[in-house]
Amino acid sequence: MAELSKRERMAMSRTQMPTRDPAGRAATFDEVNLGFNTGLAVLEASRCLNCKRATCVEGCPVGVRIDAFVAHVAAGDISAAAAVVRDDNALPGVCGRVCPQEAQCEGACVLGNRGRPIAIGHLERFVADWALDHDEAPEATPPTGKRVAVVGSGPAGLACAGDLARAGHEVTVFEALHEIGGVLVYGIPQFRLPKDIVAAEVERLGSLGVSFETDVLVGPAVSLEELRDEEGYDAVFVGTGAGLPRFPGIPGEDLIGVYSANEFLTRVNLMKAFDPGAETPVYDLAGRPVVVLGGGNTAMDAARTALRLGGDPVTVLYRRTDAEMPARAEEVAHAREEGVDFRFLVSPIEFRGDDGWLGSVVVQAMELGEPDEWGRARPMPIDGMTEDVACDVAIVAIGNQPNPILAKATPGLETTARGTVVVDPETGATSIPGVFAGGDIASGGATVILALAAGRAAAAAIDAWLGADPS
Amino acid sequence: MEHGFPIRDLTPIADGVVRCVVEAPRVARHALPGQFVIVRVDVGGERIPLTVSDLDEPSGTITLVVQAIGASTQRLAAKRPGETLADVLGPLGAATEIEPYGRVVVVAGGVGAAIALPVARALAGAGNEVVGVVGARTRDALVLIDEMGSVCDQLLVCTDDGSAGRHGLVTDALSDLLDEGGVDHVFTVGPIPMMSAVAELTRSAAIPTVASLNPIMVDGTGMCGGCRVRVGEETKFACVDGPDFDAHLVDFELLATRNRAYRVFEQCRMAELADG
Secondary structure, eight states: OOOOOOHHHHHHHOOOOOHHHHHHTTTTOOOSBOOOOOHHHHHHHOOOOOOOSHHHHHOTTOOHHHHHHHHHTTOOOOOHHHHHHHHOOSSSHHHHHHOOGGGHHHOOOOOGEEEEEEEHHHHHHHHHHHHHHHHTOOOOOOOSEEEEEEEEOHHHHHHHHHHHTTTOOOOEEEOOOSHHHTHHHHHHHHSSSSSHHHHHHHHHHHHHHEEEEEEOBBTBBBHHHHHHTTTTOSSEEEEEOOOOOOOOOTTTTTBBBBEEHHHHIIIIIOOOTSSSSSOOOOOOOOOOOOOEOOSHHHHHHHHHHHHHOOSSSSSEESSSSSGGGOHHHHHHHHHHHHHHHEEESEEEEEEETTTEEEEEEEEEEEEEEEETTTTTTEEHHHHEEEEEEEOOOEEEOEEEEEOOOHTTTTTOOBOOSOOOOOOOTTBBOOTTTTTEEHHHHHHOOHHHHHHHHHHHHHHHHHHHHHHHHOO | OOEEEEEEEEEEEEEEEEEEEEEEEHHHOOTEEEEEEEEEESSTOOEEEEEEEETTTTTTTEEEEEOOOOOHHHHTTTBTTTEEESEEEEEEEEOOOOOOSEEEEEEEEEGGGGHHHHHHHHHHHTTOOEEEEESSSGGGGSSSHHHHHSSSSEEEEEEETSSSEEESOOHHHHHHHHHHHOOOOOOSSSSSHHHHHHHHHHHHOOEEEEEEOOOOOOSSSSSSSSTEEETTTTTEEHHHSHHHHHETTTTTHHHHHTTTHHHHHHHHHHHHHHOO
């Protein structure tokens, strides 16, 4: 493509991601976004203004050299772009799909002023998928002779494991479930993050020398002390995530039909309940009214999954307005296109049912009041305004707490009142020497990319710690 | 990736009940009485909670006692030594609290005896006088009677049809024991109506009673909340907060209702299995 002037580049519109037709896709679990082809990717990358100060890189929690990889794409050198992306991000195919780009890289793009930021997420996804299709064996690093145990195979653990392996350490990832990937496999649905993408990225880590052991609940099945003293691990990274679902604490929440989003999504994603031959059931949603409580990505995932299982109607109930919803903009847009209904400024106060089965949820009408300590408008109940919303299934997606199992089984591992593991924010070091932690277990419920960033920061700190360790 | 937990032994021990000895060294090393494992019989199968009835650390094996009542448990029962279970995760849940209570009655129904056995053994080891009350529908459904007899100071066997031991329910035997007096603590495990009836008997006698609950589970690590039970005014997750709870505070009716949530689905699966 001939060199475009800055004016020409600024005049171009943002390349649209090809998607499956909303009507058809709402009945399948196939990925909604179809991905750029090389032509679309080069076209989109050619809009980049090559800013001297790359604000996009500053907006990325892991500092991916976006300016560099986008320039390579614009020049048609996808291989060079892949090398940059791979170097800076252990799970680019995942991040390109699930990062909240509008709040990070794309939010910082100067073209965002005109509402047309470079589609960095879509480009990262394109480059990552291209790299998986054109994979070359990674270069072997001379082994250091040091061994590291990574507890939990979610984004924090995988990112940490990848960096440590590249530094030449022998890494084993321990996972309690029967599949590797943590929230990437039990939580995020197939139509947003295909499981073969996760599997391919995991396989890539395997080719770097990372070992995986499933069905191990570190703590009860093997203590951190045993990992160190008996199994010969020199350091441990704890990335056990925020896996304990919160319930609203209202009457009726134990009725059949009330699911945590974790349970609903685990049944469908990990246990494949959407497949008619699956052994793990999920309540029959066909033609039944479903409500989803919450406004985050998990709520969108649950609502869109319920829709695919035939829920009709599927309604998201959120206690603030759409402006305050924490979900990724693209997920909200996709949910709307597919037919998910939204009701704002309502808060559930009671589940009702017959013979133990859910029949409706009573919601309280809310209005926005003064900002809370995080600056978000606090929803306040409007006296006397309640409504009974019919539903056979209610999916609770109001957040998770840290999983307490490992901390309970590990004397000396300092935790906060909220149950998160206390860490040095720079290094992830915990109260136990040689034990590091990161991701949701340290931060509380956050995003894939922040977990990834924490995993990488801890990997660097572990590498330094192992280098300094005389043993 | 070759993966799996080798089955060392699999023997029928009662009508529709098998004892499965499986290699799971990490579980064998750490499991305590009252804890359980989550098993996937085959790749692609469901995750089911099963009690660790016994273990042998030197050989790295654990013993599961399994009633073949569902699609997965029937497939487990059809396995042979040398084959594998796809996944065994554990030990899960909190161990049963073992204290020197004094005179303890352990009331077990059906395959509940598989949980009662290690608990009774540990209670006896802690210096308690242990009275075992074990019941089943009929003689052929009784399990682990000899083993229970060897760890309990006294063992009372009951069958609904009178084909073995006392003709009647375990609660009849328990009621007599309570009338005699001197019972300091009760542990119960088995069908929900039985545990509920035990709780009612000991409630009026104000004897501390612990029930080991068996709700539906998926992950078994606190992640899904499917196993939540109502205990007093609180919602608890049986997989991490239990499975043992104060029987006088448990809402058994709710537990029974929640355990029926997938009954239609399960019946369909069983019908498919029967059709081959």
